[in-house]
Amino acid sequence: MKCPADFDFIDPAVQSDPMEFLATLRHQAPVYREPRTGAYMVTRGKDIRYVAEHHEIFTSYIDPSVFLVCQGLSLEEKDPEVAAIFKKKARLIPHTLLLTDPPIHMRYRRLALEALSPKAVKALVPLIEQQVERFIAQFDSGKSIDFVAEFCERLPLSIIIQFIGAPDSDFELINRWAHQFFSTEMGQKSREEYLKTVDMMCDMFNYVERRIEAVQEQRDGTLLDDLMHAHLATGDEPLTIEELISIFHVFLVAGHDTTRQTLASGMRILATKPELFSQLQQHPEHVGSFIEETIRMFSPAVMTPRVAAVDTEIDGVSIPKGATVFLCWGSANRDEAFFNEPDQFRCPNESGKEHFGFGYGQHFCVGNRLARTTLSIAFAAFANRYGSISLMVPESELQYEPAINLRALVSLPIACVRKAI
Numbered sequence: 357m358k359c360p361a362d363f364d365f366i367d368p369a370v371q372s373d374p375m376e377f378l379a380t381l382r383h384q385a386p387v388y389r390e391p392r393t394g395a396y397m398v399t400r401g402k403d404i405r406y407v408a409e410h411h412e413i414f415t416s417y418i419d420p421s422v423f424l425v426c427q428g429l430s431l432e433e434k435d436p437e438v439a440a441i442f443k444k445k446a447r448l449i450p451h452t453l454l455l456t457d458p459p460i461h462m463r464y465r466r467l468a469l470e471a472l473s474p475k476a477v478k479a480l481v482p483l484i485e486q487q488v489e490r491f492i493a494q495f496d497s498g499k500s501i502d503f504v505a506e507f508c509e510r511l512p513l514s515i516i517i518q519f520i521g522a523p524d525s526d527f528e529l530i531n532r533w534a535h536q537f538f539s540t541e542m543g544q545k546s547r548e549e550y551l552k553t554v555d556m557m558c559d560m561f562n563y564v565e566r567r568i569e570a571v572q573e574q575r576d577g578t579l580l581d582d583l584m585h586a587h588l589a590t591g592d593e594p595l596t597i598e599e600l601i602s603i604f605h606v607f608l609v610a611g612h613d614t615t616r617q618t619l620a621s622g623m624r625i626l627a628t629k630p631e632l633f634s635q636l637q638q639h640p641e642h643v644g645s646f647i648e649e650t651i652r653m654f655s656p657a658v659m660t661p662r663v664a665a666v667d668t669e670i671d672g673v674s675i676p677k678g679a680t681v682f683l684c685w686g687s688a689n690r691d692e693a694f695f696n697e698p699d700q701f702r703c704p705n706e707s708g709k710e711h712f713g714f715g716y717g718q719h720f721c722v723g724n725r726l727a728r729t730t731l732s733i734a735f736a737a738f739a740n741r742y743g744s745i746s747l748m749v750p751e752s753e754l755q756y757e758p759a760i761n762l763r764a765l766v767s768l769p770i771a772c773v774r775k776a777i
């Protein structure tokens with residue numbers, strides 16, 4: 357049996373499939389100081405809940421990489437070269453949502469929840485259906501396609517850009533920006549590549565600013581419009597331009613890649629388990645359960661960070677002030693104390709049981725309703741239209757991006773054969 361020291365955090369094999377590492381930690385060292393980085397990995401559901409419930413001890417004001425999200429003024433001290441590019445080309449924007457604690461966080465969260473309310477998500481259904489049809493229409497029956505490139509990378513982005521009323525003609529431009537951010541986030545990139553990404557990020561921030569100005573001139577019913585006016589319903593201070601840009605950026609970072617990965621992981625299961633695909637065809641009411649189980653098993657957000665605000669301890673392990681603490685959602689989702697036979701994919705799953713895929717507590721995913729709606733519409737459309745879906749390479753050849761915080765399939769070659777009419 358392996359022990360935690362047998363795993364190297366930055367080994368590409370561990371980075372692209374951390375589940376064995378996380379299980380070893382959960383069983384042998386549930387609060388583990390990772391020696392290379394000095395970060396503490398918390399892997400049991402009960403400890404993760406404790407950390408997520410105590411923002412006064414474990415803060416979300418982390419010092420993020422530029423790609424995780426906005427920097428605020430700390431960027432000037434940390435990376436003056438990058439701060440200078442932002443100041444020259446765009447705006448320095450503040451921390452919002454994921455990177456703030458109560459009470460400041462509460463205002464952002466109230467406003468974001470207002471804009472992504474059940475009513476607002478319901479109103480997005482025709483748009484989501486239209487985008488799903490648009491991408492599916494490009495698949496030829498029986499022909500091999502890369503599902504990641506042709507569908508997963510396109511659908512969530514096509515919805516998020518509608519938030520700001522971007523025209524379809526700008527899709528490829530925004531897709532290039534998103535692609536650049538996410539590929540820079542995955543793996544070590546050169547300083548040159550990093551600065552190129554910063555430059556593109558400025559272009560994106562400026563793009564969003566133009567959209568904000570357009571809504572200031574004329575309301576257009578987009579989610580951006582809703583966000584700009586959400587304070588009228590919540591009684592909060594209106595969001596500034598910098599805050600609006602930051603929130604859009606968080607939506608993009610938190611919403612695009614996670615939904616993309618869930619689509620890919622779910623399709624991988626369907627393409628390798630034909631009996632499950634026919635189950636969804638015969639029982640469309642199981643689609644919701646299939647999605648929850650896909651998120652639980654594959655946990656698109658494998659881990660997210662907090663920082664110890666004071667000297668403290670978790671489960672008897674001392675944590676010094678300033679240490680990074682990773683909440684390993686992907687591990688909690690396989691925690692035997694919470695789920696029976698957690699490594700089994702079960703559909704229908706344990707009814708009503710909440711998993712950790714959308715986080716827990718104060719920062720629980722505000723986009724969960726939108727993600728669930730998008731995923732349901734997409735998988736229902738495949739079950740409806742196609743008679744069979746096959747994986748076009750041996751399953752052992754499928755690879756995940758070498759990024760320990762994500763479960764992103766590099767590609768997924770499949771062929772979908774239409775139902776006989």
Ligand code: HEM
Nearest residue numbers: 453454607610611614615657660714715719721722723727
């Ligand atoms: C399957 C898809 C998704 C998964 C698995 C997912 C997962 C998560 C997780 C684990 C967190 C908590 C992070 C933490 O506490 O550190 C989170 C927060 C968040 N998510 Fe999602 N997410 C998904 C889709 C989306 C979408 C579509 C959006 C928006 C358009 C979104 C927006 C957010 C935001 C804004 C937060 C921060 C909430 C706050 O700070 O109060 N997510 N998400």
